[in-house]
Amino acid sequence: MLKKLYLIGIGPGDPKYLTLEAKSLIEKLNLFLIPEKKGKKEELTKKRIEILEVVKGGKTYQCIYLPFPERKRGINYREKVKEWRKEKAEILREALLHIQEEEVGFLIWGDPTLYDGHLDILHEIAEEMKLSFEVIPGLSSFQVLGAKMKVSLTDLATPLTLHTPRSLRNAKEIKHPVVVFLDNYETFSLFKDQPLKIYWGAYVGGKEEIFKSGTLKDISEEIKNLRKELKKNKGYLMEIYLLKPER
Ligand SMILES: C[S@@+](CC[C@H](N)C(=O)[O-])C[C@H]1O[C@@H](n2cnc3c(N)ncnc32)[C@H](O)[C@@H]1O
Incomplete structure (x- = not known):
């Protein structure tokens, strides 16, 4: 059963910008959550996988791809962001419920505390699910x-x-x-x-x-x-x- 989630800041997209803390955590974990970007932004998903490949160096690991929707455009920006985060929270909650491993890493672009909604989403979910989590800082662009x-x-x-x-x-x-x-x-x-x-x-x-x-x-x-x-x-x-x- 899942006990702990690590929100791991991976820096601006190249493995060389990983902190030692992020790198050793990725080495240790077996399971990762990755937002699944489709179409033009698919490359951003691939870059996360490249980071895993470099750090894991041939060792096996598993990924759960999160099919987060794109944010809908609209006049009421704050309202649209709120709806979007709700949809993402649902998808994340569902994925976490089915995890058998005790620990999982969630790879976040740059630093998780900057212009990224996952930390707020996680605060909500973690409380409901009695899940503990840690935030690993990353270098920001x-x-x-x-x-x-x-x-x-x-x-x-x-x-x-x-x-x-x-x-x-x-x-x-x-x-x-x-x-x-x-x-x-x-x-x-x-x-x-x-x-x-x-x-x-x-x-x-x-x-x-x-x-x-x-x-x-x-x-x-x-x-x-x-x-x-x-x-x-x-x-x-x-x-x-x-x-x-x-x-
Ligand atoms: C959703 S925010 C996430 C920011 C991220 N948490 C960080 O610390 O960089 C995405 C924005 O960050 C900036 N960004 C992130 N990585 C970048 C990169 N490698 N090159 C240029 N801009 C980048 C861009 O302004 C992009 O629109």
Whole structure:
């Protein structure tokens, strides 16, 4: 009977970014939960399996693929996310009920505490199922972005804010560094007349990673064109960026 679940942060997609803690846990466990991405994003499922293959090095293990639906678009964003999480919770609950192993690992992209709903879902389910769980931190894409671009994410004595497009859109002026996740809307272009630098990366940490940096006004169009090209070629885009006031 299942006793413990580990929510394992796997970093931005390449095995080299696994922490030692995540690696030794993956070595020890025999069973893993993996969100099953279909279509264009199937590669994200494959990358998780690649990580398992590298760490397991030929040892056998089992995976349960979770057929999570894509979030439905709609006017009431918060409501839609709530419905989506409910559907995912049902699928996860059902999968956990049938597990015979005592422990299972759930591979989570990046860090499980950042823009990822599984931790909240798990709090709900674990209480109902009297299941204990642990969260293993992972390296997040924005940390790798900063390192690869050799840029400090923070400025002296100012905050660093993590945004999604919905929150960034409401900002009138950017006066301190901001990191933007999950932006499908080129929200950076709303700020192109402000004295900002952009550090932009796609598929960060992977073989296809690509970076652009410069004054936002100068390279905003170039990034927009590149986004279109990457989306067309690869079918999906994983991008993260930092906006920093020019000094
Ligand atoms: C659902 S959030 C999950 C974030 C994740 N928990 C983390 O710590 O990176 C997905 C968003 O994270 C960012 N992201 C995650 N991995 C990335 C990567 N390898 N390259 C670029 N952006 C990435 C993108 O903004 C993407 O839309």
